[in-house]
Amino acid sequence: MSDNLWTSTAEQIKTLEKSIEKWRAILFESGEDHGSSGCECCEIYLLGVKRIVKAACFGCPIKEHTGKTMCYGTPYDDWIAYTSEYKKKHGIRIAFDVRARELALEELELLTMIVTKLRKIV
Numbered sequence: 484m485s486d487n488l489w490t491s492t493a494e495q496i497k498t499l500e501k502s503i504e505k506w507r508a509i510l511f512e513s514g515e516d517h518g519s520s521g522c523e524c525c526e527i528y529l530l531g532v533k534r535i536v537k538a539a540c541f542g543c544p545i546k547e548h549t550g551k552t553m554c555y556g557t558p559y560d561d562w563i564a565y566t567s568e569y570k571k572k573h574g575i576r577i578a579f580d581v582r583a584r585e586l587a588l589e590e591l592e593l594l595t596m597i598v599t600k601l602r603k604i605v
Contacts, residue, residue, distance in 0.1 A: 492604050495544040498523050499598040506591040509578050516562070516576040529553070548597050558589035 501523035508514030519525035528543035529552075540546040540553065549556040563576075566583055570576045578584040 492601050495542070495547075496598055496601050496605065498527055499544055499594055499601070503591065503594050503598065506587060506594060510584060510587045510591060513577060516566070518576075544597055544601060545594070548593075548600075557593055558586055562586040562590060 505514065505516075505521060505523070509516055515521070519529055524543050524545055528540050528546070538552070545554055545557065546552055554560065562583070565586055566576045566579070569579050569583075578587045
């Protein structure tokens with residue numbers, strides 16, 4: 484269960500499922516990554532109402548898994564680093580080659596693992 488009073492495990496699962504949809508779209512449907520503004524977890528725990536309540540990412544299931552804010556320590560770090568030049572040139576961040584797809588898959592697998600772990604709690 485979440486270590487805070489503001490977010491239930493069921494809410495965390497629902498939020499992660501939406502983030503998983505985003506990464507599936509990036510990986511399989513030429514979807515784009517819009518950073519925190521396109522991430523359901525960030526929308527709620529970094530930018531949203533729950534951000535006002537406590538520190539950055541308070542209650543975020545990804546932060547609870549890694550112990551770090553802003554998805555540091557996840558495959559997203561490598562994704563941002565690898566796709567930054569492409570974004571500068573083309574204005575979008577997508578899985579444009581094999582390595583970018585590998586990194587997107589790693590992020591998808593991490594989110595899936597976290598949601599699977601949370602489902603065992605509920």
